[in-house]
């Protein structure tokens with residue numbers, strides 16, 4: 601079935617330079633260059649990132665389409681919904697966005713049925729995208745699909761979405777779209793609807809600022825610990841000095857144990873029972889801990905141990921390595937809320953320093969023994 605679009609109002613463009621206006625029937629429009637919009641899109645993507653820009657342009661297109669549909673309904677009160685859908689396709693072409701060729705259009709308000717399939721040629725959006733960014737791995741006609749979705753939703757009275765199945769921006773010869781009610785798209789729309797929800801950039805920036813301030817505080821702590829550790833090494837500090845400095849700065853218990861889980865050094869706030877933090881207080885009963893330690897030993901990496909049965913406080917455990925072998929384990933207990941990433945950094949640095957001190961002690965011991973041997977001979 602074809603529709604004679606000339607029977608619809610809303611297709612007569614009037615230029616009124618004396619008033620500084622362009623009107624499509626009684627609605628005011630602007631003549632904007634495609635290059636100008638392309639530059640705006642490029643700047644939006646560069647400034648806001650692709651996802652944000654996509655959401656912004658989809659919502660912008662939706663509003664334009666929705667408003668055009670309302671004008672079309674007002675100007676053509678006697679026309680069927682199907683005829684108005686075709687009119688939307690025509691307006692999309694008339695406004696210079698893309699040439700629409702409707703392949704299929706069905707709408708039945710009572711049965712809540714709406715299906716439309718079209719091809720789009722000469723999409724100005726795909727053209728501009730490719731001009732600025734080259735070919736894309738994803739569909740790029742965001743304003744256009746937003747417009748068509750907004751228009752059809754206004755006519756249908758419920759939210760319907762146009763989605764591209766082909767796009768010139770991805771190297772296809774033309775763009776192709778399908779329109780269905782949101783519910784009928786099902787899981788295919790996963791994540792897509794989020795783009796239609798306005799997010800306040802100012803709130804997100806505020807949140808990012810709070811995060812950065814917090815991370816700065818942690819970074820200062822890390823730098824402070826780093827400097828203290830360097831000082832202790834230069835002054836010939838012992839293991840107990842190391843764990844005390846780090847524990848005091850963090851406010852979290854810290855324990856160094858050898859591979860047989862003999863305590864090398866430990867620190868906890870005065871009044872706290874240290875023995876309850878030791879891995880040996882759980883071992884050898886816990887298979888779970890044994891398996892976790894085996895992973896650390898095998899992969900020589902830091903892990904966070906969290907017991908589901910709460911028999912052990914959550915902790916970050918990192919290997920103490922001497923000459924490529926795991927000599928023991930350093931645990932930082934999460935007795936307060938911790939920033940995992942930074943605790944890992946600190947734990948690994950402390951384990952390095954402990955490894956260095958233990959190696960130094962071993963070398964001194966061996967050297968002394970060699971001298972003793974020579975002296976005795």
Ligand SMILES: [Zn+2]
Nearest residue numbers: 741767768775
């Ligand atoms: Zn496209």
